[in-house]
Amino acid sequence: MFSSDADASLLRSEITTGLRSEVEAAGGVAETGGLGVVQLGARIPGKGPRDLADTALFGYELAPEGVPDTPPALGQAYADEILKADGVEEGMEILLGPYRTPVTVIGFVSDTNYLGQGSLWASPETWRQVLAENRAVSVLADGSFQALVVRGDGSVSTGALADQIDTATGGATTSLSLADAANSIPGVSEQQGTFNQIIGVTIVVAVVVIALFFALLTVERIGLYGVLKAVGASSATLFGGLLLQALIVTLIASAAASVIAVVLGLAVPAGTIPYAITVQRLVLSTVLLLVAAAIGCIFSLRRVLRIDPATAIGGSR
Numbered sequence: 001m002f003s004s005d006a007d008a009s010l011l012r013s014e015i016t017t018g019l020r021s022e023v024e025a026a027g028g029v030a031e032t033g034g035l036g037v038v039q040l041g042a043r044i045p046g047k048g049p050r051d052l053a054d055t056a057l058f059g060y061e062l063a064p065e066g067v068p069d070t071p072p073a074l075g076q077a078y079a080d081e082i083l084k085a086d087g088v089e090e091g092m093e094i095l096l097g098p099y100r101t102p103v104t105v106i107g108f109v110s111d112t113n114y115l116g117q118g119s120l121w122a123s124p125e126t127w128r129q130v131l132a133e134n135r136a137v138s139v140l141a142d143g144s145f146q147a148l149v150v151r152g153d154g155s156v157s158t159g160a161l162a163d164q165i166d167t168a169t170g171g172a173t174t175s176l177s178l179a180d181a182a183n184s185i186p187g188v189s190e191q192q193g194t195f196n197q198i199i200g201v202t203i204v205v206a207v208v209v210i211a212l213f214f215a216l217l218t219v220e221r222i223g224l225y226g227v228l229k230a231v232g233a234s235s236a237t238l239f240g241g242l243l244l245q246a247l248i249v250t251l252i253a254s255a256a257a258s259v260i261a262v263v264l265g266l267a268v269p270a271g272t273i274p275y276a277i278t279v280q281r282l283v284l285s286t287v288l289l290l291v292a293a294a295i296g297c298i299f300s301l302r303r304v305l306r307i308d309p310a311t312a313i314g315g316s317r
Contacts, residue, residue: 001148001165001175008174008184010037010146017143019172023150026168028161030153033062034124034145038131038138039117040097044087053086056114057096057103059127062149066109071123079105083118085269096120097134111276115185150175199285203292210296214246218300225304235305242300246293254286 001023006013015023015034024032036059041052057077063069067078079088083105088094093104103120112119122130124145132139140146152161162175176184183189218225225238265277 043095059124077122206292211299
């Protein structure tokens with residue numbers, strides 16, 4: 001939940017204590033948690049004074065998925081594993097910002113980066129201290145946060161709860177689901193659109209390659225198909241065999257590619273490149289390639305249907 005004039009941006013939003021009280025009084029709200037962030041360069045022991053790691057320090061009250069529920073003590077933080085590539089280690093003290101505020105890393109979390117920067121998850125007190133020392137003009141009043149995380153009591157849907165909150169605050173807030181809040185981060189939706197286009201082009205290329213391959217295969221086996229038709233095989237049977245070949249080859253290729261992708265994911269050091277493998281993505285990619293194989297085979301259907309046994313057998317001699 002952001003202030004309505006922030007355009008869903010953490011950096012421009014401010015939720016005061018009074019506004020938070022209005023949110024908590026709204027129907028369907030079970031609990032709220034403050035959230036704040038400050039983006040700073042971090043000096044890592046053993047690195048040069050200008051060799052900084054890009055970090056985003058979060059102060060949280062309600063932990064997001066993958067972050068310990070209890071915020072660490074003052075001056076401590078959990079670091080995203082992407083910062084390992086910058087030399088950050090557990091137990092290490094790093095210095096944040098131009099005033100070199102010390103923060104000790106007490107553990108690592110994964111997949112919590114913000115705007116491409118390695119995140120640090122700390123208590124609200126640590127966040128306020130770092131913010132006050134390094135971004136004095138951005139300091140918020142005591143009790144205020146840049147955003148609120150709101151958990152419902154289950155009595156209404158997420159959309160209805162968001163509407164109730166924004167109504168209770170008189171339109172002073174903009175409440176979003178987790179997915180919408182993530183997509184509102186600058187560049188996220190554009191990146192997703194770009195990768196979806198790449199996937200789409202890949203599927204189109206797969207359709208064309210499979211179509212050309214099985215068109216050539218059909219031409220080479222015209223005589224064989226003619227013999228099969230002469231002994232009673234239907235066009236549907238021939239095409240079914242052709243389709244089965246395509247699906248089997250695609251499954252084998254997809255399995256090999258999945259193994260290579262998983263091995264590559266294990267070999268890539270955390271924090272070097274944004275690379276993540278999920279079962280859902282592997283399954284979706286395999287299904288899309290199987291569909292592409294089926295569509296590619298359809299282009300050979302017309303040739304199979306037009307096979308004349310006498311002409312095919314005679315032409316193959």
